[in-house]
Amino acid sequence: xxxxxxxxxxxxxxxxxxxxxxxxxxxxxxxxxxxxxxxxxxxxxxxxxxxxxxxxxxxxxxxxxxxxxxxxxxxxxxxxxxxxxxxxxxxxxxxxxxxxxxxxxxxxxxxxxxxxxxxxxxxxxxxxxxxxxxxxxxxxxxxxxxxxxxxxxxxxxxxxxxxxxxxxxxxxxxxxxxxxxxxxxxxxxxxxxxxxxxxxxxxxxxxxxxxxxxxxxxxxxxxxxxxxxxxxxxxxxxxxxxxxxxxxxxxxxxxxxxxxxxxxxxxxxxxxxxxxxxxxxxxxxxxxxxxxxxxxxxxxxxxxxxxxxxxxxxxxxxxxxxxxxxx
Ligand code: NAP
Ligand code: G4F
Numbered sequence: 001x002x003x004x005x006x007x008x009x010x011x012x013x014x015x016x017x018x019x020x021x022x023x024x025x026x027x028x029x030x031x032x033x034x035x036x037x038x039x040x041x042x043x044x045x046x047x048x049x050x051x052x053x054x055x056x057x058x059x060x061x062x063x064x065x066x067x068x069x070x071x072x073x074x075x076x077x078x079x080x081x082x083x084x085x086x087x088x089x090x091x092x093x094x095x096x097x098x099x100x101x102x103x104x105x106x107x108x109x110x111x112x113x114x115x116x117x118x119x120x121x122x123x124x125x126x127x128x129x130x131x132x133x134x135x136x137x138x139x140x141x142x143x144x145x146x147x148x149x150x151x152x153x154x155x156x157x158x159x160x161x162x163x164x165x166x167x168x169x170x171x172x173x174x175x176x177x178x179x180x181x182x183x184x185x186x187x188x189x190x191x192x193x194x195x196x197x198x199x200x201x202x203x204x205x206x207x208x209x210x211x212x213x214x215x216x217x218x219x220x221x222x223x224x225x226x227x228x229x230x231x232x233x234x235x236x237x238x239x240x241x242x243x244x245x246x247x248x249x250x251x252x253x254x255x256x257x258x259x260x261x262x263x264x265x266x267x268x269x270x271x272x273x274x275x276x277x278x279x280x281x282x283x284x285x286x287x288x289x290x291x292x293x294x295x296x297x298x299x300x301x302x303x304x305x306x307x308x309x310x311x312x313x314x315x316x317x318x319x320x321x322x323x324x325x326x327x
Contacts, residue, residue: 004028004029004030005028005029005030005076005077006029006030006032006073006074006075006076006077007024007029007030007031007032007075007076007077007078007079008032008033008034008056008069008070008073008075008077008078008079009021009024009031009032009033009034009079009081010034010058010060010078010079010080010081010082010108011034011080011081011082011083011124012033012034012035012046012053012055012081013033013035013042013043013044013045013046014045014081014082014085014186015045015182015184015185015186015223016081016124016180016223016226016227016230017033017045017046017081017082018045018046018049018184019182019184019223019224019226019227020079020081020227020230020231021033021046021049021053022049023224023227023228023231024231025049025052025053027231030054031049031052031053031054032053032054032055032056032069032073032075033046033053033054033055033056034056034057034058034069034082035055035056035057036057036058036059037057037059045184056069056073060082060083060099060100060103060104060107060108061099061100061104061107062107063107063110063111066107066108066111067111067114067115070111070112070115070116070119071115074116075119076119076120077119077120077121077122077234078108078112078119078120078121078122079122079124079230079234080104080105080108080121080122080123080124081124082100082104083100083101083104083124083153083154084096084097084100084101084150084153085101085150085186086150086186086188086189087128087148087150087151087279088188088279089150090148090149090150090151090153091148091149091279091280094149097149097150097153098149098152098153098156100153101150101153101154101157102152102153102154102156102157103156104157105123105156105157105160105161106157106160108121109121109160109161109164109170109172112164112170112172113164113168113170117168117169117170118171119170119171120171120172120173120234120239121161121164121170121171121172121173122173122175122230122233122234123157123158123161123172123173123174123175124175124177124230125154125157125158125161125174125175125176125177125241126150126151126154126176126177127176127177127178127179127219127243127245127286127288128146128147128148128150128151128154128283129144129146129151129154129155129158129176130142130144130145130146130283130286131144131145131146131147131148131151131283132145132147132283132284133145133285133286136249136285136287137219137245137247137249137287137288137289138243138286138287138288138289139243139289139291140176140241140242140243140292147279147281147282147283148279148280148281148283151283157174158174158176158241161173161174162174162241165239170239171234171239172239173233173234173239173240173241173242174241175229175230175233175241175242175244176241176242176243176244176288177226177229177243177244177245178218178219178220178221178243178244178245178246178286178287178288179191179218179219179220179221179286180220180221180222180223180225180226180244181220181221181222181223181308181312182222182223182224182311182312183195183311183312183315183316183319184223185223185312190211190212190252190255191220191255191309191312192312192316193209193211194209194211194255194256194259195259195309195312195313195315195316196316196320197209197270198259198260198262198263198265198313198316198317199263199313199316199317199319199320199321200320201263201265201270202263202264202265202317203317203320203321203324205320205324207270208270208271208272209270209271209272210271210272210273210274210277211252211256211271211272211273211274211277212273212274212275212276212277212278212279213252213277213278213279213282214251214252214253214256214271214273215251215252215253215284216251216252216282216283216284216285217249217250217251217252217284217285217286217287218249218250218252218286219245219246219247219248219249219286219287219288220246220250220255220305220308221244221245221246221301221303221308222301222302222303222307222308222311224303225301225302225303226244226301228299229242229244229293229297229299232297232298232299233297236296236297240296242290242292242293242296242297243288243289243290243292243293244288244290244293244299245287245288245289245290246288246290246301246304246305247287247288247289247290248287248304248305249285249286249287250305254305255309256271258305258306258309259309259312259313262309262310262313262314263313263317
């Protein structure tokens with residue numbers, strides 16, 4: 001029997017890790033998901049995958065643990081999705097964010113270089129690196145101007161990936177992904193916070209939701225679409241960086257309106273603003289130009305803005321209703 005291709009996915013318990021694992025399994029991969037030891041099991045997003053994937057313990061803070069898993073698993077591809085990914089936490093825990101989101105990338109690149117430089121490496125870079133961008137849409141030539149410790153940490157990881165590609169000839173690529181969401185998005189991120197609240201308000205559990213800056217604009221796509229671009233990048237003949245985005249930008253207020261509309265509600269009655277949710281430095285507008293991904297990867301988003309909001313609202317109404325039925 002032909003040997004299956006092996007892939008290691010860090011951040012397997014996160015939103016993207018779960019979608020990427022599903023996609024790699026559908027492509028016939030043997031998937032090794034990296035989880036860190038924690039006192040409670042954070043398997044909510046991958047419970048359904050556990051019989052089909054291998055979970056291995058390692059931590060981006062621990063260099064030797066990364067070397068060990070590469071030596072024992074001998075993967076063809078490594079997808080480095082793990083990070084401290086929440087921007088507000090990066091302001092309150094900037095050093096931890098730097099250790100995981102920035103230096104963690106170097107630890108993984110060093111492990112690849114030392115154990116097997118033929119391993120193909122994907123780095124989960126972010127549109128947050130553009131921050132206060134001078135123009136829109138952002139392209140691969142737009143200068144970076146990160147506005148948070150998270151954005152700065154991601155920029156370091158991005159340049160380390162470029163540097164290991166140029167310096168050591170690794171097949172290392174940086175995917176600059178704009179915001180992507182799903183029913184598996186962490187509840188602290190604004191889209192999921194909104195759709196979860198819409199569900200609770202619709203079902204009579206809450207009577208309001210408190211948000212921060214409604215004027216910020218983001219280029220929101222569907223996570224299930226974006227993980228396919230990650231994989232496509234690692235199948236190319238030569239390693240290159242790409243932007244992955246929809247090319248459409250909407251405000252938080254647009255998202256709120258659309259989400260309440262999906263539930264047949266008018267948003268103004270239910271939304272309160274609290275400056276507690278403002279950031280020390282805001283990223284006002286992000287909009288990505290994914291022309292290169294369309295051309296070379298033959299990638300395009302399948303889910304549009306309204307479709308994304310609807311699928312998230314419906315999933316949250318279904319989930320909260322289920323919880324009510326069992327309680
Ligand atoms: P997420 O849901 O927050 O998942 C983050 C993952 O990182 C979790 O599995 C977490 O594990 C893991 N992790 C955190 N610290 C770790 C450590 N020290 N060692 C090993 N694993 C650790 O993030 P996501 O939305 O799936 O995003 C995936 C990646 O893409 C992240 O790097 C994020 O910064 C980046 N990104 C995301 C977006 C987006 O819009 N979603 C856009 C651009 C870039 P635990 O379960 O143990 O906490
Ligand atoms: O949903 P957010 O927290 O995502 P943010 O900061 O754009 O970061 C996400 O996308 C990045 C890609 O650009 C990723 F790299 C990163 O890991 C993460 O996945 O906030 C979006 C916007 C912000 O402008 C924020 O100020 O929503 C605004 N917002 C308004 N009210 C709020 C709230 N954000 C949150 N989290 N909570 C609020 O109540």
